[in-house]
Amino acid sequence: MSKNFILALDQGTTSSRAILFDHSGKNITTTQQDFKQLFPKPGWVEHNPKDIWDSQIQSALNINKQTNVEFKDIAGIGITNQRETTVVWDRETGDPIYNAIVWQDRRTAKYCDSLKQKGFLDKIKKKTGLIIDAYFSATKLKWILDNVDGARDKAKSNKLCFGTVDTWLIWKLTNGTVFVTDVSNASRTMLFNIKTLSWDDELLELFDIPKSILPDVKQSSEVYGFTDESIFNVKIPIAGIAGDQQAALFGQLCTEKGMVKNTYGTGCFLLMNTGEKPVYSNNNLLTTIAWTINGKTNYALEGSVFVGGAVVQWIRDGLNLIDDAAEIEELANKVEDNGGVYFVPALTGLGAPYWDSYARGTIVGITRGSNKSHLARAAIEGIAYQVYDIVKAMEADANAKGTELRVDGGATANNLLLQFQANIFQFPVIRPNFLETTALGAAYLAGLAVGFWDSVEDLKNQWSVDKVFEPNIEEVEVMSLINQWHKAVSRSKNWIEE
Ligand SMILES: Nc1ncnc2c1ncn2[C@@H]1O[C@H](COP(=O)(O)OP(=O)(O)O)[C@@H](O)[C@H]1O
Numbered sequence: 001m002s003k004n005f006i007l008a009l010d011q012g013t014t015s016s017r018a019i020l021f022d023h024s025g026k027n028i029t030t031t032q033q034d035f036k037q038l039f040p041k042p043g044w045v046e047h048n049p050k051d052i053w054d055s056q057i058q059s060a061l062n063i064n065k066q067t068n069v070e071f072k073d074i075a076g077i078g079i080t081n082q083r084e085t086t087v088v089w090d091r092e093t094g095d096p097i098y099n100a101i102v103w104q105d106r107r108t109a110k111y112c113d114s115l116k117q118k119g120f121l122d123k124i125k126k127k128t129g130l131i132i133d134a135y136f137s138a139t140k141l142k143w144i145l146d147n148v149d150g151a152r153d154k155a156k157s158n159k160l161c162f163g164t165v166d167t168w169l170i171w172k173l174t175n176g177t178v179f180v181t182d183v184s185n186a187s188r189t190m191l192f193n194i195k196t197l198s199w200d201d202e203l204l205e206l207f208d209i210p211k212s213i214l215p216d217v218k219q220s221s222e223v224y225g226f227t228d229e230s231i232f233n234v235k236i237p238i239a240g241i242a243g244d245q246q247a248a249l250f251g252q253l254c255t256e257k258g259m260v261k262n263t264y265g266t267g268c269f270l271l272m273n274t275g276e277k278p279v280y281s282n283n284n285l286l287t288t289i290a291w292t293i294n295g296k297t298n299y300a301l302e303g304s305v306f307v308g309g310a311v312v313q314w315i316r317d318g319l320n321l322i323d324d325a326a327e328i329e330e331l332a333n334k335v336e337d338n339g340g341v342y343f344v345p346a347l348t349g350l351g352a353p354y355w356d357s358y359a360r361g362t363i364v365g366i367t368r369g370s371n372k373s374h375l376a377r378a379a380i381e382g383i384a385y386q387v388y389d390i391v392k393a394m395e396a397d398a399n400a401k402g403t404e405l406r407v408d409g410g411a412t413a414n415n416l417l418l419q420f421q422a423n424i425f426q427f428p429v430i431r432p433n434f435l436e437t438t439a440l441g442a443a444y445l446a447g448l449a450v451g452f453w454d455s456v457e458d459l460k461n462q463w464s465v466d467k468v469f470e471p472n473i474e475e476v477e478v479m480s481l482i483n484q485w486h487k488a489v490s491r492s493k494n495w496i497e498e
């Protein structure tokens with residue numbers, strides 16, 4: 001019997017989602033569970049790996065409560081996940097030995113500084129495509145091995161497993177029988193050589209990490225194993241894995257060299273498909289693996305913004321100015337412009353192109369006339385300005401002007417944000433009809449592996465436009481806004497002292 005659905009599991013920074021797709025790429029149903037964010041110290045961000053698993057499996061199980069679809073009618077599962085977040089667990093018991101250290105966590109910033117001072121920047125960039133930063137998994141994993149009682153001894157005697165979130169979920173889904181990741185996730189660890197497509201022995205030595213604790217690295221689209229029968233009462237092939245930003249690039253069908261997307265979620269992540277060869281940035285962007293399919297690896301250039309939609313969450317939960325993220329647009333629309341207020345949302349430092357772990361959130365230009373609407377507007381604009389800086393870096397690397405940008409992610413519901421983004425880019429921003437492109441990308445990868453879809457060409461007519469945001473201000477006006485923004489950025493940099 002041929003099966004009718006593909007299930008994507010999208011494990012994000014703030015929530016776990018399960019999304020069911022049919023053959024036409026239509027979203028049949030979505031289930032979602034938020035889970036707890038842990039902030040044990042300033043600059044530290046953790047998740048309980050059990051919360052990650054519980055929320056993810058619960059949303060998957062809720063799929064057949066919300067629809068009549070039976071699990072036996074699912075042809076394959078695609079996994080996509082918040083990247084870099086580091087989980088270490090006991091190989092025997094399956095119990096995590098510490099909380100997951102989340103990608104936003106800055107606790108290893110000082111150690112990263114010491115690596116830079118010792119001159120490792122070039123070597124690490126050549127091997128991994130990455131800039132030395134606390135963002136990536138390597139220093140988080142080293143921190144766990146160095147700081148959790150007994151961890152180093154256990155690691156040496158092959159008693160521990162390390163994984164990014166994809167690896168952790170697949171381990172749990174297969175009852176501890178499959179220990180894998182894919183190239184896109186591996187390329188975010190700072191331990192993976194993106195040219196040889198293997199764990200790099202020299203880097204493992206540098207970070208003092210035994211190879212035995214690392215998962216096998218697979219392609220992004222292949223059958224890795226089957227879910228344990230006890231979970232869905234049927235064995236379902238797990239057939240796709242990609243880090244969420246690479247999955248979104250695939251879901252937006254940016255499958256040709258030169259195509260670009262930006263996702264506005266907790267953070268913002270702009271990726272350009274650079275084809276089958278790695279392109280190295282001269283402007284502080286990352287080189288990363290987009291995916292490997294049928295033995296062919298595609299690379300991407302990436303600009304990562306640490307705080308995007310998260311600034312709206314902070315305005316909601318930290319300041320209580322709104323009850324729901326969507327209300328920010330109405331609040332911001334009560335004023336015509338930012339009234340001179342600029343908000344650099346460096347709440348967990350600045351990512352690309354600044355890479356400043358010591359920057360912190362900064363609000364400048366406040367006068368007696370400023371009000372909460374100006375602040376809301378400045379926050380939304382602060383998201384867009386950060387993406388602007390990345391586009392400029394990418395234009396400089398590509399030696400070409402951007403012409404359009406495909407966007408997705410939760411914050412793209414905000415028309416004010418996308419209109420302002422188009423205004424400062426001076427080129428159109430395109431919002432597709434279907435915004436869960438991360439999940440769609442994971443579904444495509446799984447569906448291609450199990451023959452649910454035949455080829456990428458097959459998928460191309462599934463992408464369609466909801467709205468095109470055309471710029472509606474003049475370039476001279478943009479220049480003066482950008483000038484003020486960069487002044488604000490300079491105020492936020494190198495703020496905290498450890
Ligand atoms: N209308 C809106 N305007 C601005 N930001 C929004 C809006 N709706 C949601 N967001 C923000 O988008 C983010 C959620 O997007 P999502 O793609 O689900 O994120 P993630 O996958 O990172 O968990 C949250 O940070 C939220 O504050």
Ligand SMILES: O=P(O)(O)OC[C@H](O)CO
Binds near residue numbers: 012014081082084103
């Ligand atoms: O969970 P998201 O969508 O915020 O994505 C997080 C990124 O993968 C971090 O690199």
